[in-house]
Amino acid sequence: MHAVVFNGPHDVAVREVAEPRITDPMDALVAVRAAAVCGSDLWTYRGMASVAPGARIGHEFLGQVVDTGSLTDQVRVGDWVVAPFRYSDGQCEYCRAGLTSSCTHGGFWGREVLDAGQGELVRVPFADSTLVRIGDGDEPDESMLADLLTLSDVYPTGTHAVVKAGLDAYSSVVVIGDGAVGLSAVMAARRAGADEVIVLGSAHPDRRQLALTVGADRFISVRGADAVQQVADITHGAMVSHVVECVGTQGSFDTAFGVVRDGGTVSYVGLPHQVSIDPARLFMHNITLTGGMCPARVYMPLLMDEVLAGRSHPGRVFTATLPLDRVGRAYELMDRRESIKCLLTVGA
Known part of the structure; x- marks a missing residue:
């Protein structure tokens, strides 16, 4: 499959990488439909973060579940979902207190797990407690993708x-x-x-x-x-x-x-x-x-309802849309402040 890789300062590109697979019964695989470049990604892009060349990059994505582990039952194959920028188990003391960003078993895309959001497929740990279904899980209207994608982070x-x-x-x-x-x-x-x-x-x-x-x-x-x-x-x-x-x-x-x-x-x-x-x-x-760091998973359901009801249009922060294979240009636009935020289209 294809995914964005950080090669070094001011050098990101799409590379052929190993396709993820289910490794835990609470996993799910998500086929990414849309991803985003975040302002915090620019710290990596500029060589100002402790990210080694060869690492995957990106932590904002939405798409469709294409496979699940045997213990995953809240999200199902075929569901359309949004992922927060950090996965969490939903069970630890911090998750129960509403601080999913401090989950004792959680982590970040591209760091604690190999896969990251700017790619074709992502393995999602603790899928039931991490992913948020879009409405009833049906494919969202194309016009809503940008609004929904902001629920990952910003x-x-x-x-x-x-x-x-x-x-x-x-x-x-x-x-x-x-x-x-x-x-x-x-x-x-x-x-x-x-x-x-x-x-x-x-x-x-x-x-x-x-x-x-x-x-x-x-x-x-x-x-x-x-x-x-x-x-x-x-x-x-x-x-x-x-x-x-x-x-x-x-x-x-x-x-x-x-x-x-x-x-x-x-x-x-x-x-x-x-x-x-x-x-x-x-x-x-x-x-x-x-x-401090936002426990995004806690806020997402309420904000999802507002977006689906048409009461909020946060997708206006995206001022450029490019296909995944033009990710280098997306980073350039944001690095030069020629775009506020870039949306990357993946797949169909």
């Missing part, structure tokens, strides 16, 4: 950020980041009833326009102290009680702490890279720092 992650931030009706929030997760957080903030959503992003007009389209009230395209000053001007110096950080750099964290008011909350879901945080700053200003 839409639950944006939702998790808003939930952990404690955002509720009539609150104001600053969202730092204009990538797919930041835009998903904007949509989640609107769903939570936010009174004002301010996005701190880049100078790319397409990102500004999409942010405003999906629910942002204001879009600030400067950074650092200038961004903090603009938020101060907008809020008449009061700043905001809720900040959602969706980037993961030192600069984005510094900005988050600059725009949050005393007693406020910073919720971070951007994968941190070489970030240093001063606890004394949090202490002196009574700032709550929360967030």
Whole structure:
């Protein structure tokens, strides 16, 4: 079968690899129909992650179950499903507490298991507790693939950020980041009833326009102290009680702490890279720092219902669609910020 392989910095390509098979009675095999390139994949692509050349890549995918182990009975052959970015057993103490991202027997695609999402077939451990059926398991309409694919990662992650931030009706929030997760957080903030959503992003007009389209009230395209000053001007110096950080750099964290008011909350879901945080700053200003890796599997059923009912359209974060064999171009587009997020079509 064919799958995307990381060959080294700025080099990903489709290669012929061994076809996966059922190795555990709780496994399922999924024939991938659509996959995605994630912003976190770019850390690997740029050679900034501890991923060895030759590794599979990709953790967002949906498709059809084509085989199952003898103990798999919740998902069946023929079902159309979405996979979260991390598999989980559904039984450990963390899963029972709603923290599937910390599952003691779970793992990541392409790391704890060989298969990854950007390929034709994936072996899914703990299939019953990992996979989420699309409706009754029937093939979804082509027009819904992009919306459904966001349930693998970015839409639950944006939702998790808003939930952990404690955002509720009539609150104001600053969202730092204009990538797919930041835009998903904007949509989640609107769903939570936010009174004002301010996005701190880049100078790319397409990102500004999409942010405003999906629910942002204001879009600030400067950074650092200038961004903090603009938020101060907008809020008449009061700043905001809720900040959602969706980037993961030192600069984005510094900005988050600059725009949050005393007693406020910073919720971070951007994968941190070489970030240093001063606890004394949090202490002196009574700032709550929360967030972390999203337990996507917990959020997926509710968000699935919203998507299938047509109440949410998170697939707007995909601004390019390419076939799997053009994966190199997809990574280039995102690396150069020419596309917010790329969808890869696989199979039929």
